[in-house]
Amino acid sequence: MPDKHIKTVLEIIKKNKNDILNVWKNNLWKKLEYQRDLLSDNEIEKYAEDFLNLFNAAIKSEDYDFMSSEEWDALKDTVTQLIHRWSSQGFTIRETGSFVTTFKDALYNKIKENIEKNPDVILSVFSILDRLFTDLAIFSVEAHVQSRDEIISRQQKEILELSTPVITLWKGILAIPLIGTLDSERTQMVMEALLQKIVETGSDMAIIDITGVPAVDTEVAQHIIKTINAARLMGADCIISGIRPQIAQTMVALGVSFDVTTKATLADAFSVALKRVGFQITNENHE
Amino acid sequence: MERIPILKMGDYLLVSIQIDMHDKLAMDLKNDLAEKISKTSAKGVLIDISALEVVDSFIGRMLGSMSEISKVLGAETVIVGMQPAVAITLVELGLSLKGIHTALNVEKGIKLLDELVKLQ
Numbered sequence: 325m326p327d328k329h330i331k332t333v334l335e336i337i338k339k340n341k342n343d344i345l346n347v348w349k350n351n352l353w354k355k356l357e358y359q360r361d362l363l364s365d366n367e368i369e370k371y372a373e374d375f376l377n378l379f380n381a382a383i384k385s386e387d388y389d390f391m392s393s394e395e396w397d398a399l400k401d402t403v404t405q406l407i408h409r410w411s412s413q414g415f416t417i418r419e420t421g422s423f424v425t426t427f428k429d430a431l432y433n434k435i436k437e438n439i440e441k442n443p444d445v446i447l448s449v450f451s452i453l454d455r456l457f458t459d460l461a462i463f464s465v466e467a468h469v470q471s472r473d474e475i476i477s478r479q480q481k482e483i484l485e486l487s488t489p490v491i492t493l494w495k496g497i498l499a500i501p502l503i504g505t506l507d508s509e510r511t512q513m514v515m516e517a518l519l520q521k522i523v524e525t526g527s528d529m530a531i532i533d534i535t536g537v538p539a540v541d542t543e544v545a546q547h548i549i550k551t552i553n554a555a556r557l558m559g560a561d562c563i564i565s566g567i568r569p570q571i572a573q574t575m576v577a578l579g580v581s582f583d584v585t586t587k588a589t590l591a592d593a594f595s596v597a598l599k600r601v602g603f604q605i606t607n608e609n610h611e
Numbered sequence: 612m613e614r615i616p617i618l619k620m621g622d623y624l625l626v627s628i629q630i631d632m633h634d635k636l637a638m639d640l641k642n643d644l645a646e647k648i649s650k651t652s653a654k655g656v657l658i659d660i661s662a663l664e665v666v667d668s669f670i671g672r673m674l675g676s677m678s679e680i681s682k683v684l685g686a687e688t689v690i691v692g693m694q695p696a697v698a699i700t701l702v703e704l705g706l707s708l709k710g711i712h713t714a715l716n717v718e719k720g721i722k723l724l725d726e727l728v729k730l731q
Binding site: 512515516519520522523526527528550553554555556557558559560 | 691697699701703708713714715
């Protein structure tokens, strides 16, 4: 709904534009003290000026519904862009949020200076502005969290892709080093990668190395057993290697067993695998 | 009525499943295989399922029981050529077919049968 007093705000912004910008930038720099290395005056200047112009235009539209009105879309885009940039550089929510809050402080002070003597105007103007800035603050927090979520899900995907290499150790012998905790999603990927490689290479043996698995509880064991069974159905035998002493102890305590050959190190498992496939290792120096 | 052929190769019987199995077909195959083993006194059975794209729990169980029946009749069974997707499905269904022999392809399957028959 239009408000006749909001025109005063526009006039104040117009008259004191540079003043507001300067106070705002100064306060913002204070809030962003720890990120001084990552920021330039130009960047702040550019975003601040863009923001102020867009804010002005949106107010002029007399539509104060920040969340759903299209009039505010351009402003939202600018804020989102800035916050994505800052949050990916490691700024905290408080720091990214200060872009909006310091502007609010600068603007409020200017308004108070100018229309102090008119309580009615102040009341009606601030009731509109307050709602706007609350929404803006929430919006900037949301933008920050969203950009963090994007980073997290991208990294999760990268980890998944990185963590399932299947290595051909010898003709007919594959190795699959598992790193990190096994959940059902990762087990699925490991299983698919292993079985695919078994078909491609016609391998008879697969060594599952769990050196990089931090803990083996019943759930993780269940996932490993599934992988072993699937490989067995394809006609490949599995050996498990890389069982650390503590893990051996927890496995026994939990009553977990794999029903296949298990070895402490990948080297031991490899020599067993070679023997089963029909190779023999000899040391020519007889040491 | 369609049936899955059972071929005799020396001491072994060769079953190659080339079409999608439905339950009736699997039951028939089980009966035919039992008949054929006792008639030919075969020492080994090789079941090639490389063309099977879909295996449900019934077919999975049927493969297991075929293997057991053969064992009772004195023949070792090797199932060869299971597709990765099928293996994963069976494991997820909780059917890991413990106690049956598997190999990657027919060649390896015959080699495994040779070894198993030698042990008998």
